[in-house]
Amino acid sequence: MDKGFLHEEQKSFDLSPVTLNDEVVTINAADMDYRTLNSLLKSYSNSVKRIVVYNVHGQRYIGAGLRSNVEINVHGTPGNDLAAFMDGPTIYVHGNAQDGVGNTMNGGKVVIYGRAGDVVGYAMRGGKIFIRDDVGYRAGVHMKGYGDKRPIIVIGGTAQDFLGEYMAGGVLVVLGLTLKNGENHKAKFVGTGMHGGIIYVRGQVAHVGKEVKIMELEEDDMALLRPIIEEFCNFFGFDANEILAGEFKKLVPVSTRPYGKLYV
Amino acid sequence: MKSEKMKSYLEPEFIIERDDEKCTRCKICIEQCTYGVHYYNSKNNIVRSRDENCVNCHRCVVFCPTKAITIRRNPTQYTENWHWTKEVITDIKKQAETGRAILTGMGCDKPYYTYWDKILLNASQVTNPSIDPLREPIEIRTYLGAKPDKLELEMKNNDIELKTKLTPQLCAETPILFAAISLGAVNFNVHLALARAAAECGTFMNCGEGGLDKRLYQYGDHIIVQVASGRFGVSPEYLNAGAAIEIKIGQGAKPGIGGHLPGEKVTQEIAQTRMIPVGTDALSPAPHHDIYSIEDLRQLIYALKEATDYTKPVAVKIAAVHNCAAIASGMVRAGADIIVLDGIRGATGAAPKVIRDNVGIPIELALASVDQRLRDEGIRNKASIIVSGGIRNSADIVKAIALGADAVYIGTAALVAIGCTLCQKCYTGKCPWGIATTDPRIAERLDPDVATKRLVNLLQAWSIEIKEMLGAMGINAIESLRGNREQLRGVGLTETELKILGIKMAGE
Numbered sequence: 208m209d210k211g212f213l214h215e216e217q218k219s220f221d222l223s224p225v226t227l228n229d230e231v232v233t234i235n236a237a238d239m240d241y242r243t244l245n246s247l248l249k250s251y252s253n254s255v256k257r258i259v260v261y262n263v264h265g266q267r268y269i270g271a272g273l274r275s276n277v278e279i280n281v282h283g284t285p286g287n288d289l290a291a292f293m294d295g296p297t298i299y300v301h302g303n304a305q306d307g308v309g310n311t312m313n314g315g316k317v318v319i320y321g322r323a324g325d326v327v328g329y330a331m332r333g334g335k336i337f338i339r340d341d342v343g344y345r346a347g348v349h350m351k352g353y354g355d356k357r358p359i360i361v362i363g364g365t366a367q368d369f370l371g372e373y374m375a376g377g378v379l380v381v382l383g384l385t386l387k388n389g390e391n392h393k394a395k396f397v398g399t400g401m402h403g404g405i406i407y408v409r410g411q412v413a414h415v416g417k418e419v420k421i422m423e424l425e426e427d428d429m430a431l432l433r434p435i436i437e438e439f440c441n442f443f444g445f446d447a448n449e450i451l452a453g454e455f456k457k458l459v460p461v462s463t464r465p466y467g468k469l470y471v
Numbered sequence: 472m473k474s475e476k477m478k479s480y481l482e483p484e485f486i487i488e489r490d491d492e493k494c495t496r497c498k499i500c501i502e503q504c505t506y507g508v509h510y511y512n513s514k515n516n517i518v519r520s521r522d523e524n525c526v527n528c529h530r531c532v533v534f535c536p537t538k539a540i541t542i543r544r545n546p547t548q549y550t551e552n553w554h555w556t557k558e559v560i561t562d563i564k565k566q567a568e569t570g571r572a573i574l575t576g577m578g579c580d581k582p583y584y585t586y587w588d589k590i591l592l593n594a595s596q597v598t599n600p601s602i603d604p605l606r607e608p609i610e611i612r613t614y615l616g617a618k619p620d621k622l623e624l625e626m627k628n629n630d631i632e633l634k635t636k637l638t639p640q641l642c643a644e645t646p647i648l649f650a651a652i653s654l655g656a657v658n659f660n661v662h663l664a665l666a667r668a669a670a671e672c673g674t675f676m677n678c679g680e681g682g683l684d685k686r687l688y689q690y691g692d693h694i695i696v697q698v699a700s701g702r703f704g705v706s707p708e709y710l711n712a713g714a715a716i717e718i719k720i721g722q723g724a725k726p727g728i729g730g731h732l733p734g735e736k737v738t739q740e741i742a743q744t745r746m747i748p749v750g751t752d753a754l755s756p757a758p759h760h761d762i763y764s765i766e767d768l769r770q771l772i773y774a775l776k777e778a779t780d781y782t783k784p785v786a787v788k789i790a791a792v793h794n795c796a797a798i799a800s801g802m803v804r805a806g807a808d809i810i811v812l813d814g815i816r817g818a819t820g821a822a823p824k825v826i827r828d829n830v831g832i833p834i835e836l837a838l839a840s841v842d843q844r845l846r847d848e849g850i851r852n853k854a855s856i857i858v859s860g861g862i863r864n865s866a867d868i869v870k871a872i873a874l875g876a877d878a879v880y881i882g883t884a885a886l887v888a889i890g891c892t893l894c895q896k897c898y899t900g901k902c903p904w905g906i907a908t909t910d911p912r913i914a915e916r917l918d919p920d921v922a923t924k925r926l927v928n929l930l931q932a933w934s935i936e937i938k939e940m941l942g943a944m945g946i947n948a949i950e951s952l953r954g955n956r957e958q959l960r961g962v963g964l965t966e967t968e969l970k971i972l973g974i975k976m977a978g979e
Contacts, residue, residue: 292707293707351747
């Protein structure tokens with residue numbers, strides 16, 4: 208469910224590369240290199256409320272390093288490092304995303320109406336990433352967190368190996384909504400090297416790293432999880448109660464110091 | 472397993488000798504030692520020592536008001552054996568008793584060649600005049616960053632002006648920068664002193680991979696911020712706070728393995744900057760998990776350039792390894808404005824001893840081969856080269872520049888300047904000199920004002936010496952020394968070594 212952005216907006220697109228209309232800028236990214244596109248995004252990010260980019264075909268670094276509260280709608284397939292180092296904006300991707308979504312992201316939101324590639328949210332420090340479908344390898348690797356800063360990644364589908372590797376903080380949720388009845392998550396080495404943060408998985412986990420213990424959810428967990436799932440459902444039109452009724456497991460590190468005893 | 476009851480066969484590495492006549496029982500040594508070596512026996516009114524705890528840091532020696540303390544290597548020898556040395560025997564015993572890998576600090580201390588000591592400098596005699604640096608200007612300012620392939624000039628207002636648009640450059644008043652030492656490996660006072668000294672000398676300090684305290688943002692024009700695989704402290708604010716960004720791929724002390732800040736040093740303050748739990752080992756694994764190729768490296772370089780609007784040079788640091796020339800070529804092609812090579816003598820706060828002492832190659836050979844490779848490929852101008860890893864004095868620096876470097880990083884030398892005695896125990900977090908510790912009670916021993924002064928003095932002294940050496944060669948600008956291997960001659964080197972270094976034998 209895409210809130211109908213794509214079709215409704217595409218009608219009004221004209222062929223000029225940039226159209227400024229009230230507080231919305233529309234950019235036609237066809238044949239535009241990433242540097243031009245991103246400098247346009249940067250130059251408008253503090254002056255308008257919303258930027259619509261269409262005909263996106265793999266341009267990298269969309270939203271990289273942006274620090275404002277602008278909303279960016281990306282139509283097409285953004286390239287690697289979408290929202291890298293980003294701090295503030297909300298990006299809606301109407302399509303699939305590639306590798307490195309939210310690389311070292313500090314704040315803001317990324318919502319993907321599709322799937323994402325490898326290393327989603329690498330070393331993410333804050334903000335939220337919502338992905339409707341599946342993700343590739345190493346989602347949430349090195350995710351961090353301290354005090355109020357608690358990054359959140361929700362993956363609607365399933366993930367590949369090394370999910371939450373070296374995780375040091377934050378919340379990583381995998382809902383398994385793309386799995387067929389009776390099908391389990393296939394990711395191996397989930398949470399390898401994990402020493403902080405929490406991973407919630409709906410459905411059965413195939414294989415976890417030796418640094419991880421699997422626990423049942425408690426009331427506190429449900430209190431943490433509910434608003435996160437509700438926000439996810441708001442974007443993608445799922446039923447939060449139905450999702451929450453599923454069987455969840457909680458993955459946490461066995462120790463905050465998994466390798467302390469290896470050295471003298 | 473009865474391991475708890477196992478008797479240790481290890482002997483104390485050092486012996487403390489206390490001159491009882493000189494000792495006034497003032498107990499300053501007890502206060503100063505963070506390893507609990509000295510203790511007072513009130514019954515006999517005597518200060519004694521637990522030799523087995525001593526790391527030979529010299530804190531007590533320096534602070535004893537009557538100079539009553541001498542520390543010696545334990546003279547007790549195993550039966551002399553060139554192969555099975557005392558160190559080898561001790562390491563085996565230690566591992567047999569613990570089952571653990573041995574951790575150490577600082578740089579490789581093994582007797583591999585220091586090629587700097589086999590390279591001699593030239594001087595002018597009769598046919599070309601030397602220059603007196605005391606009376607004539609000698610330029611040691613260096614610009615670090617990519618240089619254009621050619622310069623286009625244009626006439627404007629009856630004046631010639633540069634038409635070519637230059638990419639961002641770092642302007643260093645002296646070719647000596649402070650190497651990456653992370654907040655966590657050292658404490659805030661050390662970072663403050665390095666930042667202030669860099670600002671005062673018109674050069675740069677690299678803040679390392681542990682983030683940058685907000686109080687240091689005011690020195691940002693003189694700070695290079697580092698991005699490593701753990702991405703500790705990397706926010707958009709941080710990236711924009713410094714004058715340049717350095718991607719750390721590897722470091723000379725531990726090529727191929729990542730950062731390792733032992734949990735002992737991860738205090739509340741460090742945990743907050745790095746955004747990790749208190750007391751955890753801060754792990755920065757060897758690979759960046761988004762970099763598996765030169766193309767991927769290019770992606771991160773340009774992500775950083777995008778995030779900082781192409782206003783800052785981006786450096787990439789690697790450890791000097793066998794194929795570093797080919798890698799360096801790739802780094803330059805990937806868009807690195809500065810490449811940093813860290814040799815086998817490069818230091819660390821913590822590394823497995825076996826890695827530190829056996830992995831990597833000497834910086835002299837790496838530098839010569841990288842510089843030559845980039846020249847051969849016609850891309851030497853596209854990136855500056857900074858070398859590091861055991862640079863000990865101004866002569867090493869002049870030789871490095873003549874061999875092809877644009878500038879050097881000094882880490883160990885800077886720490887020695889502020890008190891470090893190379894005891895190699897940085898990983899314990901108990902550094903009695905208040906340097907490699909994050910314990911606030913020990914860290915306060917390091918007075919940032921005094922440390923700043925000592926660092927400024929060191930750079931000033933070395934800068935004078937660099938000018939002296941340049942003047943003697945008849946060269947009045949460091950630009951003219953870079954890659955000028957004609958000014959170097961080798962002694963006691965094989966033909967292959969001379970060939971790799973690209974220098975002639977003395978007498979040739």
